[in-house]
Amino acid sequence: MTVMSKRELSRQDRRRRILEAARHLVEQQGAAGLSMRALAASVGISAVTAYAIFGSKAGILRAIVEEDRARFAVMMDRAGVGHGIDSIFRLLTLACDLYRDKESFYRAVFQQYFSAGGVEIREILDPGRHRLWHGIVSGMADEGLFAIPVDPHLLTSQLENIFLAAHMRWCLRGTGVDLLEQEIGLGFAMLVKAIAIPEHQAYLGSLIERFGDRLLASAAALPVEGPGPPAGQG
Amino acid sequence: MTVMSKRELSRQDRRRRILEAARHLVEQQGAAGLSMRALAASVGISAVTAYAIFGSKAGILRAIVEEDRARFAVMMDRAGVGHGIDSIFRLLTLACDLYRDKESFYRAVFQQYFSAGGVEIREILDPGRHRLWHGIVSGMADEGLFAIPVDPHLLTSQLENIFLAAHMRWCLRGTGVDLLEQEIGLGFAMLVKAIAIPEHQAYLGSLIERFGDRLLASAAALPVEGPGPPAGQG
Structure with missing residues (x-):
């Protein structure tokens, strides 16, 4: 082993330890609590070294998201997400499985997202997520699954609307990942059924009923009535 | 005129002046910039008097929202929002007309909402909005407009998901009310078409195409590609 490769090994090792510590800090204090100084101190290196490796706090967040993206891609390959009317539901389940594995970390990331x-x-997060889903949605369009032509970017944005607002409720209410998955699943099934070809209508209708039944079985899915008088501002 | 009624008139007048000043402060500095002290000073009364009338800063925000609710109810009555497959689209147009009238004020309110x-x-905002829309959605269900039974609270929550996420984009991107209305309109049309009875399918399909075409005509509706490498985290 040459001196260079030892140096490189040590750099890789520091990189790995910094990212682990960063995940831990985000989990404990939210993404806002992530400071280069605190991070460097927690792994016993200087802030200068941490800056030299990652460039900035954003660089560390980006590296964490990229680690997850790589992990997610492996999961997607294994699960064969890529095609068919179910592909967006498989993608949703994979994302939720990732959250289940490290719920407090992802909740902290999204809490920061909504601050x-x-x-x-x-x-x-946004451009990467849009690209990933746009790929799936474009694939579904190319497979001829849609009877009404909606631009894949626009359909992706609507799926993201459901996804993001459900994540906001998840963060605000502190409800579990199952409820998040069912709420997004119901919205996804409705958006896709609206434009799907006739042969998938019955299946998507059954998904809508199934997600709806599961949500109704959970009291947390129904609105908590506020104490104030009706205040209906659109 | 008795002394009592003069006093009452003066109280009503102070109340009106405080609410006007509060709207102005929110418009200038966001809802976070609304302090009882600043508000009282701006209308030349003591903070004690402002507290005596409204109880708290939340009381002032509530009073503003209630003023809007009353205004919105008059608009709803005039427009005859109440029934038919178009009722949620009429409701959406009314809300957007309200925003157009005082765009910077409502943008500030929603910016605070997402902070x-x-x-x-x-x-x-949330319980009142949910109640209002739930009323419309329940009415549509009672009219027999839906072929697939989805609990009105759950359908209302999905409409709110589209509504809220589109508002978040509106606040973050600084795009106009027209784009907001078209993005929500597309999502609403898709959600309703998924469960609507056969006789409304063609009409809702045409709405989906119309909203989609309008959105495509606006470059701001399409995603801005980020500069970074693909980072696809679900």
Whole structure:
């Protein structure tokens, strides 16, 4: 082993330890609590070294998201997400399985996402997520699964609307991943059924009823009535 | 005129002036910039008097939302929102007309809604909005417009998911009310078409195509590709 490769090994090792510590810090204090100084101190290196490896706090968040993306791609390959009317539901289940594995970490990431200062994390998460889903949605369009032509970018944005708002409820209410998955599943099934070809209508209708039944079985899915008088502002 | 009624008139007048000043402060500085002290100073009364009338800052926000609710109810009556497959689209148009009238004020309210400290404004807006839309959605169900039974609370929550996420994009991107209305309109049309009875399928399909075409005509509706490498985390 040459000196260079030892150095490289040590760099890789520091990189891995910094990312592990960063995940831990985010889990404990939210993404806002992630400071280069605290991070460097927690792994026993100087802040200068941490900056040299990752460039910035955004660089660390980006590296974490990329680690997850790689892990997610392996999961997608294994599960064979790629095609058919079920592909977006398989994608949803995979994402939720990832959350189940590290729920407090992902909840902290999305809490930061929905905070006023969450610009960085949105800029890192959003384009990547849009590209991934757009790929799946374009594939479904190419397979001829849609009877009404909706631009794949626009359909992807609507799926993201359901996805994001359900995540906001998840963060605000502290409900579990199962409820998140069912709420998004119901919305996805409705959006896809609206434009699907006739042969998938009955199946998607049964998904809508199944997700609806599961949600109704959970009291947390129904709105908590506020104490105030009716205040209906659109 | 008795002394009592003069006093009452003066109280009503102070109340009106405080609410006007509050709307102005929110428009200028966001709902977070609304302090009882600043508000009282701006209308030349003591903070004690402002507290005596409204109880708290949340009381002032609630009073503003209730003023809007009353205004919105008059608009709804005039427009005859109440029934038919178009009722949620009429409701959407009315809400957007309200925004067009005072865009910077409503944008500030929703910016506060999506900030970490927006608990108060969410607690004031959400139950009232859910009740209003649930009323419309329940009415549509009672009219027999839906072929697939979805609990009206669950359908309302899905409509709110589209509504809220589109508002988040509106706040973050600074795009106009027209785009907001078309994005929500597309999502609403898709959600309703998924469960609508056969006689409304063609009409809702045409709405989906119309909203889609309008959105495609606006470059802002399409995603801005981020500069970073693909980072696809579900």
